Amino acid sequence: MRNSEIALIFNQIADILEIKGENPFRVRAYQKVVRVLESLAEEVEEIYQTRELKNIPGVGEGIARKIEELLTTGKLQYYEELKESVPSGLVELLSISEVGPRTASLLHKELGIKSVKDLEKAVRKHRIKDLPGMGEKTEENILRGIELLKRRKGRMLLGKAYPLAQSIIDSLKKLSEVDRISSAGSLRRMKETIGDIDILVTSKKPAKVMEVFLSLPQIAEVLASGETKSSVIMEGGLQVDVRVVKPDSFGAALQYFTGSKPHNIKLRELANKRGLKINEYGVFKIKSGKKVAGRKEEDVYATLNLPYIPPELREERGEIEAGQEGSLPKLISLKSIKGDLHVHSKWSDGSDAIMELAEAARKLKYQYIAICDHSKSLGVAGGLSERDLERQIAEIRKVNEKLHPFRVLAGSEVDIRSDGRLDFEDDILKELDIVIAAIHTGFKQDRETITNRIIKAMKNKFVHVLAHPTGRVLHEREPYQVDMEAIIKEAKRTGTFLELNAFPARLDLNDVHCRRAREEGVMVTLGTDAHHKMQLDSMYYGVATARRGWLEDKDILNTLSLKELLKILKRN
DNA sequence: GCCGTTTTCGGCCCGACTGTTTTCAGTCG
Numbered sequence: 081m082r083n084s085e086i087a088l089i090f091n092q093i094a095d096i097l098e099i100k101g102e103n104p105f106r107v108r109a110y111q112k113v114v115r116v117l118e119s120l121a122e123e124v125e126e127i128y129q130t131r132e133l134k135n136i137p138g139v140g141e142g143i144a145r146k147i148e149e150l151l152t153t154g155k156l157q158y159y160e161e162l163k164e165s166v167p168s169g170l171v172e173l174l175s176i177s178e179v180g181p182r183t184a185s186l187l188h189k190e191l192g193i194k195s196v197k198d199l200e201k202a203v204r205k206h207r208i209k210d211l212p213g214m215g216e217k218t219e220e221n222i223l224r225g226i227e228l229l230k231r232r233k234g235r236m237l238l239g240k241a242y243p244l245a246q247s248i249i250d251s252l253k254k255l256s257e258v259d260r261i262s263s264a265g266s267l268r269r270m271k272e273t274i275g276d277i278d279i280l281v282t283s284k285k286p287a288k289v290m291e292v293f294l295s296l297p298q299i300a301e302v303l304a305s306g307e308t309k310s311s312v313i314m315e316g317g318l319q320v321d322v323r324v325v326k327p328d329s330f331g332a333a334l335q336y337f338t339g340s341k342p343h344n345i346k347l348r349e350l351a352n353k354r355g356l357k358i359n360e361y362g363v364f365k366i367k368s369g370k371k372v373a374g375r376k377e378e379d380v381y382a383t384l385n386l387p388y389i390p391p392e393l394r395e396e397r398g399e400i401e402a403g404q405e406g407s408l409p410k411l412i413s414l415k416s417i418k419g420d421l422h423v424h425s426k427w428s429d430g431s432d433a434i435m436e437l438a439e440a441a442r443k444l445k446y447q448y449i450a451i452c453d454h455s456k457s458l459g460v461a462g463g464l465s466e467r468d469l470e471r472q473i474a475e476i477r478k479v480n481e482k483l484h485p486f487r488v489l490a491g492s493e494v495d496i497r498s499d500g501r502l503d504f505e506d507d508i509l510k511e512l513d514i515v516i517a518a519i520h521t522g523f524k525q526d527r528e529t530i531t532n533r534i535i536k537a538m539k540n541k542f543v544h545v546l547a548h549p550t551g552r553v554l555h556e557r558e559p560y561q562v563d564m565e566a567i568i569k570e571a572k573r574t575g576t577f578l579e580l581n582a583f584p585a586r587l588d589l590n591d592v593h594c595r596r597a598r599e600e601g602v603m604v605t606l607g608t609d610a611h612h613k614m615q616l617d618s619m620y621y622g623v624a625t626a627r628r629g630w631l632e633d634k635d636i637l638n639t640l641s642l643k644e645l646l647k648i649l650k651r652n
Numbered sequence: 653g654c655c656g657t658t659t660t661c662g663g664c665c666c667g668a669c670t671g672t673t674t675t676c677a678g679t680c681g
Binding site: 103104105106107108109110112113137138139140141142143177178179180181182183212213214215216217218221265278309321336337339341344345346347348349351352353357358359360361 | 653654655657658663664665666667668670671672673677678679680681
């Protein structure tokens with residue numbers, strides 16, 4: 081059983097326990113394990129075979145026993161019984177904003193409501209308002225919550241939310257009334273998908289800021305508007321909240337609203353032990369109530385003897401401990417990137433000529449790009465035949481003569497066929513500067529088959545890079561069943577580099593796998609998979625994911641200069 | 653249900669907002 085499946089079950093358990101009004105700390109214990117499982121690179125199955133499950137943080141006696149039962153029998157008696165005790169539709173009520181566990185169980189007890197559909201009917205018949213603790217307003221709010229749920233399209237890709245947020249920030253920045261401004265929340269942490277956009281502002285005239293914000297053209301609906309906080313829904317369904325805070329609280333507010341929640345909880349626990357209290361206004365001494373920090377985010381961390389922790393790391397995955405030990409990574413930044421190692425031209429399914437792409441790359445101050453068009457068996461993507469590839473190499477040589485010292489690397493995104501053989505023979509692969517291998521068909525193979533298939537390709541000495549190693553496409557396709565732990569180990573053994581594909585819907589490797597690669601000493605390459613010169617810009621999201629994966633310059637191949645890069649590529 | 657440089661038992665983050673209440677419970681981030 082995979083970690084994600086176990087996490088799903090524990091998440092359900094947490095929800096049901098909440099509805100049943102169980103001890104909230106027990107609920108939190110299950111929620112914590114869910115989070116830990118989601119950020120665990122290694123499969124629990126493997127941990128179970130080699131060592132104690134209780135080594136996993138948040139896993140104690142009880143949960144260890146439950147995991148064991150799931151792994152050995154595929155089922156969990158406790159969960160089955162729990163499910164029986166609560167109608168299945170009740171859990172989905174929790175996804176309506178305004179409806180929490182207490183309301184859900186009240187609705188069920190009093191009106192027999194078992195699903196969102198039931199609830200909507202009851203609301204429209206005005207049967208809610210007479211329940212104890214409810215009223216007309218609550219009824220309206222629940223209806224609004226249901227409508228919001230229907231309209232909400234789930235989380236948005238970072239690649240879409242980020243430019244949107246930036247354009248809002250740019251519009252507000254122009255105002256002389258705006259002093260400081262920053263995004264917060266998961267967007268600032270650069271998570272791969274974003275639930276809503278939070279923007280913080282300091283201003284002496286909040287009303288003016290709000291007025292301008294609320295008049296932005298992309299707004300579909302205003303949910304709330306006040307002096308210090310306004311919420312809107314943008315076209316496309318994303319919610320944006322703007323808050324105005326006082327200058328001497330800006331740092332504390334930024335820290336608070338950036339999260340993540342588990343990161344903040346851990347910080348506040350730490351603060352308590354030192355007789356301090358942290359909230360969105362600042363850091364205070366508990367006894368005297370004296371404020372000791374708040375203006376700058378750095379100061380908030382400093383009161384706990386911590387260095388500044390970059391937002392991308394704030395997921396409670398050991399960053400606080402690393403800060404205490406002084407072992408936080410020096411994260412990679414965009415300006416360290418010297419080139420793009422995965423670009424398509426119009427020779428296959430891209431839309432630009434090699435020269436255009438090279439010119440665009442030079443504008444980004446790169447020293448090189450690798451043209452890696454598809455190989456012959458990928459007919460749908462205009463895969464190149466051996467003959468085409470040779471002609472393409474000739475064209476690349478000509479471009480290089482003109483653009484020297486900039487360099488276009490001749491490459492290929494060679495398809496790994498279903499049996500693990502490559503789409504080109506060695507004698508043509510060896511002509512290339514860089515070979516990246518990838519799977520494009522047969523995604524549904526079982527774990528062992530697909531893992532062995534990929535490993536077979538990695539063993540080819542002409543293959544430098546494994547591209548988009550898990551094959552996921554956010555919102556579209558699950559990763560294949562590949563055993564990433566085995567792939568990372570094999571990458572170490574064969575000297576293969578693992579790609580972090582920067583295309584916003586891929587970001588594959590993800591943050592967790594990046595970190596595992598680093599721990600094993602496997603270098604990562606960054607490539608945008610651009611099919612258009614504009615898409616070279618998505619390198620930014622790749623770098624963000626690398627940062628979330630704790631990667632430094634030295635962990636990333638294309639921070640190397642052209643000369644150093646060529647040396648390494650030849651060695652293979 | 654977890655966890656321990658104050659603890660193997662008794663803690664477990666913090667405040668705003670809202671609506672329904674006359675002092676607070678529920679929800680949210």
